[in-house]
Amino acid sequence: MAAFWAWFVAVGTIAFVIWCVWLISWASKQGPQNKQDEDLVGHKWDGDLEEWNNPAPKWWLYLYFITIAWAVGYMIVYPGIGAFDGVAGWSQQGQYEAEMQAAEARYEPIYARFAEMDFETLAKDPDANKLGKSLFAGYCTTCHGSDARGAAGYPNLTDNDWLWGKTEAAITTTIQQGRNSIMPNLSAALGGDAGIDNMVSYVQSLSGAVAADEAAMSAQPMFVALCSACHMADGSGNQLLGGPNLTDDVWLYGSSTDAIRTTIVQGRNGVMPAHGQLLGDKRTKILAAYVYSMSNAE
């Protein structure tokens, strides 16, 4: 907080407390001060219910003064007056750090044990997987779903089909550095609607969804020329570039004519954000092993 605003807030806060004290003592001196002065204000309901002008009960006023005294004590102990930190030295940041340290102290030995374990063994360890599951729930389910089965554009992590690879190194890189897929818009190169339609059929024929008829096969040379760098000439995919296998029954964006057409005409750019800084090495390893274990469970 800039010095001016710190003082502004401090003066404002103190002035307000003083004003409250003044207001309550002033109000308590208004109206009748003792029994003799009591009188009727002249309002009458239901024939015999009359309103008296009585002073507020003393205990009621004392409650106000107690809350004010409490506020003053509170502002001396805790931060509340401008930039003054309070004599107790408490701060949100400090509390957060203390809690983080406590958590660190608690989990560090567990993480350290898992960090030393070999990846395959870790992926089979029930305790590690339990921890992995809760980390997954905290960081990954927004995109991959609570059952990790994904959605259109978000890969299913429980099947055995991998865009970027299933090795420890590949999964770790995916989690730490993220992935940016580039499926370019290739409509121009395909020469108009007929060319695009043929290419869609050809892609569908790769997984056997439609017959590899003449129209579809007419797109094969184009596929080899335009698509093989990322999907290989036989369409089996290229994990170095995240190019999906087009010959199986697993689809990131869908196998319908519409979905494939959209992919080819508009391109696709799936983004898996980098989580390395957020998670640190040890938690990344536990998560990677958990992800690995999910696809093995089938």
Ligand code: HEC
């Ligand atoms: C903001 C959404 C988002 C979040 C959060 C997210 N992911 Fe992803 N993830 C994606 C997308 C999108 C892809 C697919 C990228 C692509 O198209 O190549 C992906 C891909 C992956 C892959 C590669 C799958 C394959 O077939 O190779 C793994 C593994 C993965 N994510 C694990 C995780 C883990 C573990 C977390 C939690 C730490 C996580 N993701 C959090 C969106 C997300």
Ligand code: HEC
């Ligand atoms: C520069 C590399 C590259 C080229 C060239 C390329 N693709 Fe792709 N393609 C990708 C990537 C990467 C993805 C995954 C996109 C994502 O994860 O968001 C993809 C996704 C797809 C999908 C969606 C698969 C699914 O599971 O939903 C289809 C279909 C496809 N490409 C067809 C083609 C066709 C047909 C061509 C040639 C005309 C082609 N691609 C050329 C990289 C490429």
